[in-house]
Each structure stands twice: as C-alpha cells, then as structure tokens.
Amino acid sequence: MLFIVHIIGISAYAQEFEGKVLDANTGKPLENVEVKDLISGKTSITNSEGKFEFEKIEFPLEIEFKKIGYLLLIKSFQERVQLRNIFLQREFSQLSEVIVRGSNIPQTIREIPASVGLISENDLERSDNFNLVQNFNYVPGVFVSQGALNTNKINIRGIGARSQYSTNRIKAYINGIPLTTTEGEVTLDDFDPEYLDRIEIFKGPVSSVFGAGLGGSINLYTKQNQKKQKSVSANYSYGSFNTRKTRANLSFVKDSLDVSLNYNQVQSNGYRQNGEYDRISFLGSAGLINKSGNYWTFFFSYTNLKAFIPSSLNENDFRNDPEKAAFTWNKAAGYESYDKNILGISYEHKFSTRLKNTTSVFYNSRDGYEPRPFNILDEVRRSLGARTRFNFQTEVFGKPSELSFGAETMLEFYETSTYENLYEQAEERRSVQGDRLSFNEQDRNYVNAFAQINSELTSKLLLEAGLNFNSTRYVLEDRFNTDNLNQSGDYRFNAVISPRLGLSYEAFAGRNFYASASHGFSTPTVAETLTPEGLINTDLKTETGWNYESGFKGNWLNNKLYTELNLYSIQIRNMLVARRVGQDQFVGVNAGKADHNGIEFSSAYQTRIFPDLNLKFFLNSNFNYFEFDRFVDLGENYSGNTLPGIPHYMVSPGTEIIFRSLSLNINYQAFGRMALNDANSGYTDPYQLLNLRLDYSWKLSAKADLHFNLGCNNVLDERYASSIVTNAIGFGGSAPRYYYPGNPRNFFGGIRLDLNL
Known part of the structure; x- marks a missing residue:
C-alpha cells in the first residue's frame, strides 16, 4: 500500500x-x-x-x-x-541577422545596402538612465552635442551640426508615428530609455524612404511583451548634482491584448548655475490582434517640462569657472517649459499572404514658453497627419521580389509670439514679460509619396530601388503689422524627387559587400525663415544632398564576431547655415556647398568562457573629412575649411563581463577636436571619457526580482566641451561664448523591483 x-x-x-x-x-x-x-x-x-x-x-x-x-x-x-x-530576443548589437523594422521592406541588417546603427535594450543600460540621447554617441557617424539634459542636438554624418540649439534635418519615429515637425525639428530627450526595446538609426540622405530628412532617420520602438503576464516594475535612481529619477511601469498581456503603461519623473539641480531640471512623462502603448489576425497598435505620450538654461561660456570661464551660467541667462533666470502630447493609432491588415497594408493616424501638440535674455518666446504647435503603406510580395523576371508603396502627409499649425524681456528692471533674478514684438501664424503641410522595390537578381545579389516625391508649402499670417510691412502670404518650396539605388552581394556565406546612391533634402525651419524682427526670408531654398556609399558587412568565427565597414561621400548643395545677427540670435542663409566624406567601422564579439561567464567586446569608430566645397558669406571666403561643430574622429572600445547575476560594463570614448567657427580660427581640445556601470540581479522568488546598479561617468574627470555654439561672436567687447562644459566625474546608482502578478 x-x-x-x-x-x-x-x-x-x-x-x-x-x-x-x-x-x-x-x-x-x-x-x-x-x-x-x-x-x-x-x-x-x-x-x-x-x-x-x-x-x-x-x-x-x-x-x-x-x-x-x-x-x-x-x-x-x-x-x-x-x-x-x-x-x-537576439542580442542584435552583436549579430547581423536582426530584422530592421524601420525600412519600408523589412530586411536583415546584413542585406540592407546602407549603414544602419542599432541600439539594443542592453545597450541602453551601459550608463545611467537619466538621458536617452547620450547613448547615440556610441554609434559610428552619430554625434550628440550635450549642453544640458534639455539642450541636446544630434547630427548624423555632420548634417545637423550647424543647428544652434536643436536637432533638425533628421526624421524620427516611435512605433512608426512621426515625431519630427513639418519644419524638420525633433526632440528625443523626453523619452524614457527604459521604456524602449530598440533604436534604429539610418545614416545619411534617405529621403526615398522617410521624406524630408537630409541627415537620416531615427526609429524608436517600445517593448513588446512576448509572454502572458501581469507585471509591475518600480525603480528609483539617484546621481550627482542631486539628480533623481522615479519610474513605474505596468504591463498586462492576456490572449491577444498587450498593454504597457509608464510613468517617470527626472529632476536635477544641474552641474551649473541656472541648471535646474524637472520633467514628468506618461507613456502608454497597446497592441491587439483581432479574430482575423490583423493587428491594432496604440501609442500616447505626455510630457511636462521646465528646464532652466545656463547657456554657453567664453573660454576663460569654461576653463576656470565651468559651473557658472552665462551672466545674462542667469540674471534673467532663462528657461524653457512646455506641455507636449503625442497620440497615434496604427492598423495592419493582411489582405492575403502576399498583400498587407499598414495605416497610421497621429496627432502631436506642443505648448511652449521660453524666457530668453533678448526676448520671451511664446509658441503653440499642433499637427495632424496620416501614413499608409502597402507591401506586396511578387516576382520580377521570375525572381522573388517585394514592392512597397504609400504616402505620408502632415498638416501643422504653428503660432508664435515674442515679447520684450524686462529682466534688467527686476530686483530679483527673473524674467519679466513686456510689450509684444512679433505675432505670426505659420501653417505648414507636406505630402510624401513613396515607392520601393527589393528584388533578388540572383541567389546572392539583391537590388533595392526607391523613389520619393515631396511637396511642402506654408501659409504665413503676419498679425503684428505695426511697421506697415505685412509678410502674410502663401509660400511653397519647389517639389523634390528623391531616388535611391542599392545593391548587396553575398560574396561569401554570411559576408556581404554593398554599394548605394541616395538623395536627400531638408526644408528650412521656421527659425531660419523668420528674422528676429518677425520678417520672413522668402529667398531660402531647400537644402539637398547626394550620398554615395559602399561597404562590407560580415560574420566571422562561427557568428561570434560581426564587423561592418562603411565609406561614404555626401555632397550638400544650397547649404543652410546660421548667420549670427545678435546675442543668441541667428538667421538662415543658403551659403554654398559642402562635402562630407567619412569612414565608419563597427565590430562586436561575444563568447562564453565558462558556463557562467560571458564576455562581450565592441569597437566603434569613425573618421570625418567634412569641408566647405564652396562657401562665401558676407565677403569672407571659407572654401576648403573644415565644418565646425563636429569631432574629427570618434573611437569607442568597450566590454561587458557577465558572471551569473553580475555584469560589468566598461565603456571608453575618445573624440577629436572641433573647429569653433567657419574661419577655423580656433578648435576645442580632443577629449576622452571612461564610464563604468555594475549591475546585480537578485531573484527573491519565482515572481519577484530585485536589480541594483552603480556606476561612474567620466571616471578620468576630463574637462571638455560637450557642445559648442558655432560662430559665436562677442558683443560690447566681451569674448565669444563658444563652450558648453561637460559634466565632471559623477556617480549614479539605482534599484528596481520587478513583480510578476
């Protein structure tokens, strides 16, 4: 018994x-x-x-x-x-077979005849979790100038570097929803890096796919839960300069429904005077598969920001007193604040096994207020748009092929006013709004129509061809006509056709050579079309460029090692440059031609030494040769000079050591000098950064995990310029303020609790 x-x-x-x-x-x-x-x-x-x-x-x-x-x-x-x-999930910073989702026709990264930088969820955990865009500096060909948590500008292969205080000439999407305004500006600082699954960065002119984005495109993707679960995650991080981050995330997956909600707040006193920062964000995404197998997705984001601005310093203050703010910005307590909303709904419908359509509608809004020493800017921006894309699998001359075609349109309403700033009359340190200086409404809209075909010419040779048609117009209403000069009118940029042709050849198993030629363009921004007096410059032309590129992508050592080498040449025409007309005031001018030539190299290697010990190594680098081909401005000839604001090189080796539940990231970056102005009369010093981060995971139970992290940025305590204002000019006998000081050695740590309910 x-x-x-x-x-x-x-x-x-x-x-x-x-x-x-x-x-x-x-x-x-x-x-x-x-x-x-x-x-x-x-x-x-x-x-x-x-x-x-x-x-x-x-x-x-x-x-x-x-x-x-x-x-x-x-x-x-x-x-x-x-x-x-x-x-x-693939560790796709290492391997080449990941499917790139941002292109109209998804392909593995090895087969795409273009350079695409990938940032994985694991890559986003290399340093602290306070700022998203700092992670872009590890991608060859990408450089982020970081003035503060809210003062970042991104350039890709040197395009966008001449923007003074924002990122432009780059398209950006999150889950396929456009983030770039109709004028070409984008802000990515708002997004929580811990909410993202991956980032894909398409480098150089790729307008045949994305439209008006001369510099390239950045595609963000939120996490998608693969298993049925109800989970809650909460974490708190603390760093130097009294920097704090509080975050909570809720995920719910059941049957065909996938929902994720995220709250995060980042606060900091800042390293410098007048550097306080406070941002609250709510993000949410959802996916639903209906009975027919078609897929609905939803995304929303709300951000409330108030961030003070220390601005740039002259060389003496940069070297001897980097913690101070620019005098006028500190006296006026200058800051920027805004409420921003993003909302998008997408639907993927499969008509058959060969034909499907993805259609998205989206709405963006931003209500901003920015007191500066020279004036106070009050602006409201609202945009509404849609994007649709068809994908059809077929055969061309008996070879497997896929055709993609569609359109994207956006209508944007932009209202801006400027006022006197009477801060000098205030006894305390603050801005005081005075009389109105300008009042304009500018309504913009664009239409992109695109088509792309990918075809296997042979079993080893792949062809990619694409074409984009863009039409952009804007209507300006001058509602402040005290000077009897009315700039109201209907203006239109010339229509632009952007082709692309690429070939990828698998010379050996897992190793491809590629070559491509692509066209790109960017229309002038509102800030470039309007003078400080509120007048419009109707003579500005669309900036255009051709990108010629060749390279190699391949796996080695049983797929443990992946290497990529890219050589490119971009010729820019009708180059838009910022001409300084006053303290912190600029206007846009078409000033000539530029040649952007460069070499990029990336590699990643991972191996398992013992069953519990894994090693990962990476080496990313780029060397730039960016020069003015022909550039004459106000009688000065800068032809042949180096473009300012871009490091001559970047070399970044790093390693990750994983032993059971413990991991150590060691990341090094070396940047070359940057020219300060078009005349190349001065340069920044080269600099190097060493960052460390240690992570430990503790499994409390079958349903609870506790994670700790501790790290140090700029271990070597390097003094460097993390960003510069190109072509700065001193007024009233003062020295020009070129420099934004980078943060000195600083520490951070955090704790996170994950619960599976």
Whole structure:
C-alpha cells in the first residue's frame, strides 16, 4: 500500500514538460538552445524544430533558456501546460541577422545596402538612465552635442551640426508615428530609455524612404511583451548634482491584448548655475490582434517640462569657472517649459499572404514658453497627419521580389509670439514679460509619396530601388503689422524627387559587400525663415544632398564576431547655415556647398568562457573629412575649411563581463577636436571619457526580482566641451561664448523591483 501511494505521489508531481523555442523577430525555430531547470539542474537541448522536453520533472519550474547571440531568458512555470512557444530576443548589437523594422521592406541588417546603427535594450543600460540621447554617441557617424539634459542636438554624418540649439534635418519615429515637425525639428530627450526595446538609426540622405530628412532617420520602438503576464516594475535612481529619477511601469498581456503603461519623473539641480531640471512623462502603448489576425497598435505620450538654461561660456570661464551660467541667462533666470502630447493609432491588415497594408493616424501638440535674455518666446504647435503603406510580395523576371508603396502627409499649425524681456528692471533674478514684438501664424503641410522595390537578381545579389516625391508649402499670417510691412502670404518650396539605388552581394556565406546612391533634402525651419524682427526670408531654398556609399558587412568565427565597414561621400548643395545677427540670435542663409566624406567601422564579439561567464567586446569608430566645397558669406571666403561643430574622429572600445547575476560594463570614448567657427580660427581640445556601470540581479522568488546598479561617468574627470555654439561672436567687447562644459566625474546608482502578478 505504501509503495502504491508513493508511486501515485511521484506521478502527481513528476510530469512531462515540453515546448518550442523561436526567434522573437523571425518566428523561426532555434536549434541548440540550452534549456536548464535551475531547481533540479536537468538540461535539455532544442532540436532542429526548436523543440525541447523534460521527463519526470517536478513543478514549479524555473527554466533558463540560453543561446549564444540571444539574450538570456528565465521563466517560471507553476504547472504543466500544453506545448508552448518561447521567444528569445537576439542580442542584435552583436549579430547581423536582426530584422530592421524601420525600412519600408523589412530586411536583415546584413542585406540592407546602407549603414544602419542599432541600439539594443542592453545597450541602453551601459550608463545611467537619466538621458536617452547620450547613448547615440556610441554609434559610428552619430554625434550628440550635450549642453544640458534639455539642450541636446544630434547630427548624423555632420548634417545637423550647424543647428544652434536643436536637432533638425533628421526624421524620427516611435512605433512608426512621426515625431519630427513639418519644419524638420525633433526632440528625443523626453523619452524614457527604459521604456524602449530598440533604436534604429539610418545614416545619411534617405529621403526615398522617410521624406524630408537630409541627415537620416531615427526609429524608436517600445517593448513588446512576448509572454502572458501581469507585471509591475518600480525603480528609483539617484546621481550627482542631486539628480533623481522615479519610474513605474505596468504591463498586462492576456490572449491577444498587450498593454504597457509608464510613468517617470527626472529632476536635477544641474552641474551649473541656472541648471535646474524637472520633467514628468506618461507613456502608454497597446497592441491587439483581432479574430482575423490583423493587428491594432496604440501609442500616447505626455510630457511636462521646465528646464532652466545656463547657456554657453567664453573660454576663460569654461576653463576656470565651468559651473557658472552665462551672466545674462542667469540674471534673467532663462528657461524653457512646455506641455507636449503625442497620440497615434496604427492598423495592419493582411489582405492575403502576399498583400498587407499598414495605416497610421497621429496627432502631436506642443505648448511652449521660453524666457530668453533678448526676448520671451511664446509658441503653440499642433499637427495632424496620416501614413499608409502597402507591401506586396511578387516576382520580377521570375525572381522573388517585394514592392512597397504609400504616402505620408502632415498638416501643422504653428503660432508664435515674442515679447520684450524686462529682466534688467527686476530686483530679483527673473524674467519679466513686456510689450509684444512679433505675432505670426505659420501653417505648414507636406505630402510624401513613396515607392520601393527589393528584388533578388540572383541567389546572392539583391537590388533595392526607391523613389520619393515631396511637396511642402506654408501659409504665413503676419498679425503684428505695426511697421506697415505685412509678410502674410502663401509660400511653397519647389517639389523634390528623391531616388535611391542599392545593391548587396553575398560574396561569401554570411559576408556581404554593398554599394548605394541616395538623395536627400531638408526644408528650412521656421527659425531660419523668420528674422528676429518677425520678417520672413522668402529667398531660402531647400537644402539637398547626394550620398554615395559602399561597404562590407560580415560574420566571422562561427557568428561570434560581426564587423561592418562603411565609406561614404555626401555632397550638400544650397547649404543652410546660421548667420549670427545678435546675442543668441541667428538667421538662415543658403551659403554654398559642402562635402562630407567619412569612414565608419563597427565590430562586436561575444563568447562564453565558462558556463557562467560571458564576455562581450565592441569597437566603434569613425573618421570625418567634412569641408566647405564652396562657401562665401558676407565677403569672407571659407572654401576648403573644415565644418565646425563636429569631432574629427570618434573611437569607442568597450566590454561587458557577465558572471551569473553580475555584469560589468566598461565603456571608453575618445573624440577629436572641433573647429569653433567657419574661419577655423580656433578648435576645442580632443577629449576622452571612461564610464563604468555594475549591475546585480537578485531573484527573491519565482515572481519577484530585485536589480541594483552603480556606476561612474567620466571616471578620468576630463574637462571638455560637450557642445559648442558655432560662430559665436562677442558683443560690447566681451569674448565669444563658444563652450558648453561637460559634466565632471559623477556617480549614479539605482534599484528596481520587478513583480510578476
């Protein structure tokens, strides 16, 4: 009797358990995945169909899924379930087979005849979690000038570097929803890096796909939950300069519904005077698969920001008193504040196995107020738009091909007023709004129509061809006509056609050579079309450029090593430059031609030394040769000079050491000098940064995990200019204020609790 009872007891707890492991991007089965029960120590290896199984195993289970090139996954199972799918995410900073989602026709990164920088969720955890765009500096060909948490400007291959205080000439999307305004400006500082799954950066003129984006395109993607769960995550981070971040995230996945909500607040006193920062953000995303297998997605974001502005310093203050703010900005307590909303809904409909359509509608708004020493800017921006894309799989001359075509349009309403700033009359340090100086309404709209075809000319040779048509117009209403000069009118930029042609050839297994030629353009911004007096410059032309590129992408050492080499030449015409007309005041002018020539190299290697010890190494670098081809401004000839505001080189090696639940990131960056002005009369010093971060994960139970991180930025305490104001001019006998000081050595740490409900 006791024997029978014992056998019955074993059968109740010792059961079979099986499943299938798939690639999260492609859905293909994964072979040779090590599947280990952490409680009993039993191990199973997946077969060619991705299947694994355990016999006579007791529940609950704590299963670890491990495969080189994929992120480690640990899942808990309380009871036996039917054969289920387990999805592993690629460590795509390492491997070349990740599917790039931002292009009209998704392809693996190795097959795309273009340079695409990828930032994974793991990459976003290399340093602190306070600022998203600081992570872009590890991508070859991308440089972020960081004046403060809210003063960042991004340039790609030197395009956008001449913007004074913002990022322009770059298209940006989040989950396919445009973030760039109709005039070409974008702000990415608002987004919580911990809410994102990956970032794809298309470099150089790619207007055949994205429209008005001479510098390229940045595509953000939020996390998508692959398993059924209800989870809550909460964390708190603290760093130098009294910098704090509070964050909470709720995820709910059931059947065909996937919902994620995020709250985060970042506050800081700042390293410099007048550097206080306070930002609150709410983000949410949802996905729903209907009964027909079609997919709805929803995204919203709300941001409230108030950030004071210390502004730039002259060389003496930069070297001897970098913590101070510019005198006038400190006296006026200058700052920027805004409320911003982003809302988008997308629907993917499959008409058949060969034809599908993705359509999105979106709405953006921004209500901003910015007191500056020279005036106070009050602006409201609202935009509404839609994008639709069809993808059709077919054959061309008997070869597998895919055709994509569609259109994108946006209508934007922009209202701006400027007022006198009477801060000098105030006894305390603050701005005081005076009389109105200007009042304008500018309504812009654009239409992009695009088409692209990818075709396998042979089993090894791939062709990509694309075409984009853009029409942009704006209507200006001058509502402040005290000078009897009415600038109201209907203005239109010339229509632009942007072609692209690329070839990718797999010379050896897993190793591709490619070549491409693509066209790009960017229309002038509102700030460039309007003079400080509120008058419009109707003579500005669209800035255009051609990008010629060739390169190599390949895997080595059993796919443990991935290398990429890119050589490019971009010729810019009708180059838009900022001409200084007053203190912190600029107007745009078309001033000539520029040649952007460069070399980029990236590599990543990972290996497992012992079962519990993994090593990852990367080396990213670029060398730039950016010069004015022909540039004459106000009688001065700058032809042949180096473009200012761009480091001559960037070299960034790094390593990640993972031992069980402990990981250490060591990241080094070296940047070359930057020219301060068009005349090349001065340069910044080269500088180097060393950043460290240590992470530890502690599994409290089957449903609770605790994570700790501790780190240090700028370990070497380097004194450097993290951003410069190109072509600064001193007024009233004062020295020009070129420099934004970078932060000195600073520390950070955080704790996060994850609960599976």
